[in-house]
Amino acid sequence: MASKFFLVAQREYLTRVRKKAFIVLTLAVPLLIAAFGFFMVKIVQSDDDNTDVVEVRDESGLGLAARLVSTPQLRFVPSNVPLAQGKKAFQKAEHAGLLYLPTGLNPDQPTGVQFFGKGNISLRKQVSVENALNKAFSELKMQKSGLTEEQLNRLKAKVDLQAVSLDETGKEEDSNALVTSGLSYGLALLIYLFIFIYGVQIMRGIGEEKSSRIMEVMLSSVKPFDLMMGKIIGIAAVGLTQFLLWGILSTGATSVISSLATDTNNPKSEMAATANRSADTAEQSAGERFDKQIDKAGEQAPGGAISKAFDSLGKLPIGTILFGFIVYFLGGYLLYGALFGAIGAAVDDQTDTQQFMFPVTAPLVLSYIVSITVILRNPDGPLAFWMSIIPFTSPIAMVVRLPFGVPLWQLALSITLLIAGFIGTVWLAARIYRVGILMYGKKVTYREMSKWMFYKG
Amino acid sequence: MILEAIDVRKAYAAHVALDGVSLAIPEQSIFGLLGPNGAGKTSLIRIITQITGADSGEIRFRGQRLAPEHAVEVGYLPEERGLYKKMKVGEQLIYLARLRGLSRADAVARIKDWLERFDIKAWAEKNVEDLSKGMQQKVQFIATVLHEPKLIILDEPFSGFDPINANMLKDEILRLKQEGATIIFSTHRMESVEELCDHIALINRSRKVLDGPVKLIRNQFRSNTYELEGRSNNKFIVMHPDFEVLEHLELENGHFRDRIKLHDGVNSNDLLRYAIGQAEIHAFREVIPSINDIFIRRVRETMPESLLETANALL
Numbered sequence: 001m002a003s004k005f006f007l008v009a010q011r012e013y014l015t016r017v018r019k020k021a022f023i024v025l026t027l028a029v030p031l032l033i034a035a036f037g038f039f040m041v042k043i044v045q046s047d048d049d050n051t052d053v054v055e056v057r058d059e060s061g062l063g064l065a066a067r068l069v070s071t072p073q074l075r076f077v078p079s080n081v082p083l084a085q086g087k088k089a090f091q092k093a094e095h096a097g098l099l100y101l102p103t104g105l106n107p108d109q110p111t112g113v114q115f116f117g118k119g120n121i122s123l124r125k126q127v128s129v130e131n132a133l134n135k136a137f138s139e140l141k142m143q144k145s146g147l148t149e150e151q152l153n154r155l156k157a158k159v160d161l162q163a164v165s166l167d168e169t170g171k172e173e174d175s176n177a178l179v180t181s182g183l184s185y186g187l188a189l190l191i192y193l194f195i196f197i198y199g200v201q202i203m204r205g206i207g208e209e210k211s212s213r214i215m216e217v218m219l220s221s222v223k224p225f226d227l228m229m230g231k232i233i234g235i236a237a238v239g240l241t242q243f244l245l246w247g248i249l250s251t252g253a254t255s256v257i258s259s260l261a262t263d264t265n266n267p268k269s270e271m272a273a274t275a276n277r278s279a280d281t282a283e284q285s286a287g288e289r290f291d292k293q294i295d296k297a298g299e300q301a302p303g304g305a306i307s308k309a310f311d312s313l314g315k316l317p318i319g320t321i322l323f324g325f326i327v328y329f330l331g332g333y334l335l336y337g338a339l340f341g342a343i344g345a346a347v348d349d350q351t352d353t354q355q356f357m358f359p360v361t362a363p364l365v366l367s368y369i370v371s372i373t374v375i376l377r378n379p380d381g382p383l384a385f386w387m388s389i390i391p392f393t394s395p396i397a398m399v400v401r402l403p404f405g406v407p408l409w410q411l412a413l414s415i416t417l418l419i420a421g422f423i424g425t426v427w428l429a430a431r432i433y434r435v436g437i438l439m440y441g442k443k444v445t446y447r448e449m450s451k452w453m454f455y456k457g
Numbered sequence: 458m459i460l461e462a463i464d465v466r467k468a469y470a471a472h473v474a475l476d477g478v479s480l481a482i483p484e485q486s487i488f489g490l491l492g493p494n495g496a497g498k499t500s501l502i503r504i505i506t507q508i509t510g511a512d513s514g515e516i517r518f519r520g521q522r523l524a525p526e527h528a529v530e531v532g533y534l535p536e537e538r539g540l541y542k543k544m545k546v547g548e549q550l551i552y553l554a555r556l557r558g559l560s561r562a563d564a565v566a567r568i569k570d571w572l573e574r575f576d577i578k579a580w581a582e583k584n585v586e587d588l589s590k591g592m593q594q595k596v597q598f599i600a601t602v603l604h605e606p607k608l609i610i611l612d613e614p615f616s617g618f619d620p621i622n623a624n625m626l627k628d629e630i631l632r633l634k635q636e637g638a639t640i641i642f643s644t645h646r647m648e649s650v651e652e653l654c655d656h657i658a659l660i661n662r663s664r665k666v667l668d669g670p671v672k673l674i675r676n677q678f679r680s681n682t683y684e685l686e687g688r689s690n691n692k693f694i695v696m697h698p699d700f701e702v703l704e705h706l707e708l709e710n711g712h713f714r715d716r717i718k719l720h721d722g723v724n725s726n727d728l729l730r731y732a733i734g735q736a737e738i739h740a741f742r743e744v745i746p747s748i749n750d751i752f753i754r755r756v757r758e759t760m761p762e763s764l765l766e767t768a769n770a771l772l
Contacts, residue, residue, distance in 0.1 A: 004556055011552055015544060213539030217600065220506040220533040221556045223525075438508070440537075451470060 005226040005233075012205070012234025017241060026245050034253035038260075052096035052125060054115075055079035057086050060105035067136035068099075074128050087116055099129060107141055180316065181376055184400040187325055190243075191395055192368045195333050196361075198239040199340035202232055203353065206344030206437070215437045224434035228345075229426070232337045236330070316403050320411075324402045327415055332395025335422040336364060338429035345429075345436035346444045367393035371400040379404040389414050391421025428453070458519070459484045459608055459639045460505065465514035467500050474500035476663040477514070482608075482641065482656070487634055489650050489671075490643040491748065492660035498643045499536065501660070502610055505641075506533045518608075529558040532606035536613045536643075538597050540585045546572075546596055547581035550603060557604040564603065571599045575625070591622055598626065602633060609633065610641045615649050627653065651748045659752050666755050671748070678751045681719045682744040683728060688712050689736035697731060699723040716744060 016022055051072060057079045058065035068076040076099070079086045083100055090098040097117040105112065115129055142152055206228075209215060218227055343356045367387055375384040379401045387397035388406070394414045398406070435452040436444070460482040467475040475497045482488045490498050503509045505516060507528055516523040518530065541549055547568060554564035572578040575595045580588060588596065594617050602609060611630075615623045630640055630653065642650045651657075651671065658668035667674065682703065687693065693713045695702050700723070704716040713736075719728060725743070732738055746754075 007552070007555055015541075209541075212542055213535075213537040214541060215539070216503075216508065216535035216537060217533065217539065217553070217597075218556070219508045220531065220535075221528055221553075438503075 004222050005230045008222060008227055008230025009234035009237065012231050013237045013241075016201075016235065016238045022238070022242070026242055027249070029246050030249035030253045033250040034257045037254045038257045051075050053077060053093075054097045054099055054129060055086060055090045055093075055095055056099045056101070057081075057083055058101045059083075059103045060101040061103065062101075062105060062107060062140060064101055064105075064133075064136050064140065067139055068132050069135060071128070071132075074125075074132065076132070090116070091118055096125065097129070099133075107137055107144070110137060180403045183316070183321070183403045184376055184379075185372055187321075187399045187402070188368065188371050188396045191325075191329050191332055191399055192364070194239055194243070194329065195336045195364060195395070198235050198333065199336045201235050201238075202337050203340040203344035204350070205231055205235065206341050206433075207347065207350055207353070210345065210348070210437050219438070224437070225430045228338075228341055228430055228433045232334065232341060236333055236337070239333075317405060320406075321402045324406075324411065325399055328395040328399050328418065331391075331415070331418040331422055335391060335395070335418070335425050336360065338422065338425040342429035342432040342436070342449075345433040346439075346449055347436075348440060348444070352443070363392040364396075367396040371396045375400045385410070389417060391418045394418055458482060458517075460519075460641075461517040462501070462505075463515045463517070465501065465504060465511045465516065467497075467504060467509070467512050473663050475504075475511070478660065478663075478665050479514075480658050480665065480668065482639060485634060485637055485639055486655040487630070487640045487642065487650075487653050489647070489654035489657035489748075490641055490660065491645070491647050491650075491657055491752065493645050496645075496660045497663045498645075498660055499612065502533070502612060502641075502643055505608075506531055506610065529604060530607045532557075532601040532604065532609045534597060534601040534609075534611045534614060536616075538594065538617070540593060540597060540600075542586040543584055545582055545584055546577075546588070549585060550596065550600055553600045554603045557606075559604050567603055567605075568599070571603065574629075575599065590617060591619060594618060595622070598629070602629075602638075606638065608639050608641065610643070612643045613646075614642060614644075615646075647748045647752060657748060659748075659755060661752075661756050667751070674748075674751060675745050678746045678754070679743070680746070681721075681723075683717050683719065683725055684740070684742050684744050685715045685717060685728070685732055685738065686713070686740035687732070687736045687738040693736045695731075695735075700728055700731070 051074070053075050055078070056065045056068060056076050065076065065078050070076050077095075079089070079098065081089055083098075086098050086100075095118075097115055100114040100116065102112040102114075110133075113133065115126065117125065139152070209218075222230075339360045343353055343360065347353050347356065370383065370387060370393075374381070375387065375397055378384060384397065384401055387393040388401050389410065395418065398411070398414050431453045432449055436449075458481050460480070462478055462480040465475050465478045467473075478497070478501060480501075490501065492498055500509075504511050505523070507523065507525065518524075518527045521527075544552070550568045551561060551564045554567070555561060559567075568581075569578075572581055575598075577592055577595055580592060585593060585596065598614075601611070609630075614626065614630075618626060634640060642654060644650055654671050656668070656670050657674065659666045688711045690711055692707075693711075693715070694705075695715065695717060699720050701718045701720065702715060703718055704714075706714040708714065717728060719725065725741075729738070729741055732741075
């Protein structure tokens with residue numbers, strides 16, 4: 001009978017993969033992702049390219065304007081006209097804003113500083129201006145306290161915080177919380193979406209089969225169990241194909257588009273230029289010194305973060321994560337897919353599915369929400385433990401915990417229970433299925449369905 | 458015997474569908490499984506096709522206890538017709554044939570034959586949902602017989618067919634029988650199959666009420682009644698102690714039609730001789746009860762008294 005099961009799965013797979021909707025969706029999603037990436041790159045670039053000019057009207061008499069450090073994104077120029085005129089002047093000059101430092105500004109309690117922007121002032125712009133001001137103020141204060149420039153330089157330290165987590169054995173591990181959480185979240189989302197999208201497809205497929213009345217013909221040559229499992233596995237293969245194609249195509253499309261984007265405008269050369277310029281350390285002014293530091297930070301932020309992310313990825317238990325992901329991905333899909341199938345078989349009318357959908361989708365949605373909130377923050381807490389052991393929630397909860405490291409016994413227990421769980425739901429679904437698919441014109445209740453479990457042959 | 462059912466019983470939660478039904482279906486025959494809706498025909502068929510199992514009793518296929526490997530020997534056209542709507546006709550037939558153990562190459566060759574025979578070759582690449590109902594019926598019939606089953610079960614086969622296609626189907630069924638297949642017809646419209654069937658079984662209220670070869674059953678239910686048609690210038694009136702007039706109809710221009718029962722020991726020639734003396738005879742034939750009549754009589758006989766009263770009251 002294995003060959004019949006294979007035939008059923010093959011039909012499910014081929015008819016679905018050849019559907020126009022499948023092909024369109026498979027091509028459209030990577031294009032959307034790539035297009036989205038393209039625009040993000042463009043937006044970031046245009047932000048970087050434009051140097052916002054901010055006029056500074058300094059009436060404080062503290063010489064703050066000179067201390068404001070320009071960056072490639074933000075250039076400060078002194079304004080020589082009074083505030084009232086300046087407000088109009090900066091707009092006429094198409095400058096981004098006007099910074100007003102009032103008279104009698106107290107460096108210890110600087111109040112009354114105003115920033116006038118054209119239109120809406122973006123948070124980023126505001127923060128940059130604030131940062132520049134803060135630095136100017138602290139420099140001013142430090143100089144006032146009598147420190148030399150050299151001492152000042154030595155005082156400034158750029159701290160790169162390295163978070164180290166200790167596991168039970170006391171071994172030190174580099175952990176980059178952001179990368180770990182991101183991975184957890186991504187894997188959980190993938191499983192959640194997969195189970196949901198393709199579980200509903202199982203339900204719909206069986207419902208269609210039932211309403212097209214082909215079941216009797218099918219059942220006279222295929223066992224109901226083979227028919228149901230063939231459908232579940234066939235649809236799983238469709239889903240995996242789609243995810244795989246999405247992965248390959250989005251990577252391809254994104255890399256093509258991003259290379260196109262960077263070709264037209266290469267920001268690296270600019271950076272190299274600034275780096276060269278700042279290599280000349282002998283006669284650097286205070287402003288240039290800051291330029292250099294900011295440039296360095298700017299260089300480090302993207303490049304450094306990515307390489308660090310890869311670093312911390314490498315230090316994660318990748319083998320366990322991959323193994324666990326596959327196990328929970330398939331186990332969770334089988335567990336829920338069987339239940340979705342049972343609903344499709346039991347219900348006559350697609351509109352009646354709602355009442356039965358709820359108890360099936362509730363644990364799924366719950367485990368997803370709890371996982372990305374509570375468990376992500378506290379992956380070793382009691383809630384995380386129990387949810388990653390119980391088969392209905394473990395496919396998502398455990399996958400969220402995996403990148404943070406899970407004791408082997410918990411993993412083994414959870415997987416054992418998951419396997420028992422999906423064998424249980426598949427068995428249950430098969431009993432409902434074989435009765436339900438031939439049952440027409442009856443409104444099904446839970447009581448009815450529970451009776452079906454005990455029907456013979 | 459290609460198939461035997463021995464004391465088959467099947468009960469659902471609310472009612473008994475089959476109550477100790479036994480049948481024997483000879484090889485290469487056309488067997489009519491007759492009875493009103495809800496009598497238990499479909500339950501019996503689902504047991505024979507192994508969609509469900511019997512609660513007790515046994516089904517034997519050529520002497521062996523029915524087992525999953527016999528499924529490929531059986532072709533089943535259910536009353537509820539259905540195909541995958543979004544699948545192409547050709548592909549669908551290949552799929553169904555392969556599920557019944559045919560290789561792809563065999564299936565393709567046979568499908569080609571059948572589509573030509575039914576004159577729907579041009580539709581092989583069309584989706585099923587684009588076909589007319591009649592054409593879908595043809596496709597379903599092809600799907601039922603494609604794997605050359607020894608036993609073909611057709612549940613209400615003629616419903617949904619126009620007279621031309623119904624005739625075509627009848628011819629195909631007879632040809633399949635000629636080639637060695639056994640066919641079971643299940644229907645509640647008994648008149649539609651009685652001319653085709655060699656054997657019948659009547660099922661009513663979960664029980665078999667009658668079975669056997671059609672000829673034998675009819676002989677058994679013959680009542681020695683004849684129909685006489687003719688014309689007479691005078692009024693045609695049968696007045697003879699040997700004959701009993703059951704019905705007399707006066708038609709135009711002295712034409713008449715009578716149904717006459719012969720008393721025991723009287724021969725049909727006696728009636729004819731008598732009638733020729735009285736009138737110009739146009740037609741003379743024995744009134745043989747239809748299966749439908751037999752069924753109604755039999756059901757009345759087997760009905761419990763109380764039910765009979767209600768039935769009579771209703772009639």
